[in-house]
Amino acid sequence: MTSAKAKILIVDDEPAICDILARWLSADGYACESVHSGEAALDALEQDEVHLIISDILMPGMSGIDLLSIVRSKFPGVAVLMVTAVDDRKTGIRTLELGAYGYVIKPFDRNEILINVAMALERREASLLNDEYGGNLRGHITRSLKQIGQLEGIIFHTISSFGHRHGETDEHLRRVGRFASTLLNIVRPGRSMQELDDMARAAAMHDIGKIAAPEAIWLKKGKLDDRERVVAQTHSEAGAKILQGADAPALRLAQEIAWAHHEWWDGTGYPRGLAGDAIPEAARIVAIVDTYDALLHERPHRPAFPEDEALRIIKDESGAHFEPRLVDCFMQALPRMREILQESNLEASQREKLSLDFAKIHRDR
Ligand SMILES: [Fe+2]
Ligand SMILES: [Fe+2]
Incomplete structure (x- = not known):
């Protein structure tokens, strides 16, 4: 899959943010879908293949952090980029520890979004290749090392x-x-x-x-x-x-x-x-x-x-x-x-x- 054909799910309770992200990303060749809550994002993931999620952190109902944890365990092949408020860098770093591929601070600009998206998709692809080729062998050796x-x-x-x-x-x-x-x-x-x-x-x-x-x-x-x-x-x-x-x-x-x-x-x-x-x-x-x-x-x-x-x-x-x-x-x-x-x-x-x-x-x- 080339990143230009990737499917991106945008999750933000503010429709204006969804619109601007969808406009920038579609112009760059990505297929985009927007939803306005974590719950709706999980529904969308069940329906259709998604390669990358861009999610806000502060949303009514399920927070972006909760969504991130569920996605990492239920949909490990989906990359997640978080969007965080300017005064909350700590939360951004915390999301990396939870498995996010990166975070962008509001207000963001078009280039920043496009670069972060391209890097996250590249990393996702590398990690899928790793799992495919090395997963079994790695598991085998890890077990051996611990036992022996x-x-x-x-x-x-x-x-x-x-x-x-x-x-x-x-x-x-x-x-x-x-x-x-x-x-x-x-x-x-x-x-x-x-x-x-x-x-x-x-x-x-x-x-x-x-x-x-x-x-x-x-x-x-x-x-x-x-x-x-x-x-x-x-x-x-x-x-x-x-x-x-x-x-x-x-x-x-x-x-x-x-x-x-x-x-x-x-x-x-x-x-x-x-x-x-x-x-x-x-x-x-x-x-x-x-x-x-x-x-x-x-x-x-x-x-x-x-x-x-x-x-x-x-x-x-x-x-x-x-x-x-x-x-x-x-x-x-x-x-x-x-x-x-x-x-x-x-x-x-x-x-x-x-x-x-x-x-x-x-x-x-
Ligand atoms: Fe080396
Ligand atoms: Fe060497």
Whole structure:
């Protein structure tokens, strides 16, 4: 469905507000219907498919907040935008916690409404795609994580095999884990073996949320379009949700990393736009080593970079994408990083030889 064909239900007890919203939105290609109470909105939702509701908060009878709660539980596929009075920002924020896709403050203008509507519809579509492709798998892994608790080893192997299907090789995941614990050891000397091991396991799970988006996105040869990028970026939050509530320290660390490994030091990353120290240090470490490893290896949409080029990119991004102090520590750790790369190549060729030997034994039998 393109947003231009979306059906929008406008809920406001003031007919004049309904009229103006319907006029702006219809002129932009949306199909609109107006009702003047929460009760009438629920009737309309039973009758016909609606993609987005724009609802006033203060209405006689059912309030916009009550309507929002009912819609979130009974019609989860419907996006809701709230309209609130100028002196009531707190209520606006509260509606976000209750599941609204956004809120607009009165008096609003045409552009503000159109931008908020387009963004809410885009997010709705991304979240439907997520549910469709990742729902079952996510539920399965979440249950496993909670039940298995301490057995991170098994979980790690499950996760890396999913990673494999999404364009990440086992070697990439293992290397990011080892790079991250090496860098942690330099940034915070004196960590115990257990802590370094937790970091290695947790860092290797950084992209676990990728299972929630269609494989085609990760394997696409060309550049992602805007819509695909929105879906791709949901992998951070999806990863955080998968790992939410886990007890084991490595998994709690993995959740921080999954959620924040695409945040930028200068605050321009995603999903929360965190900046500086607000980004967990483990995620700041993974941001550097994940980029380093990604640059050195071929990806579906580009060839591998030579090491000097990869290091130049990382240095250039110091202070923007990466924390300058961590970039300095990373440069100090380079000799060990290179050893890890060599070890990884050796292990990969040994694994390949082993599987060829197995294949040969099967053939000869
Ligand atoms: Fe990622
Ligand atoms: Fe990665």
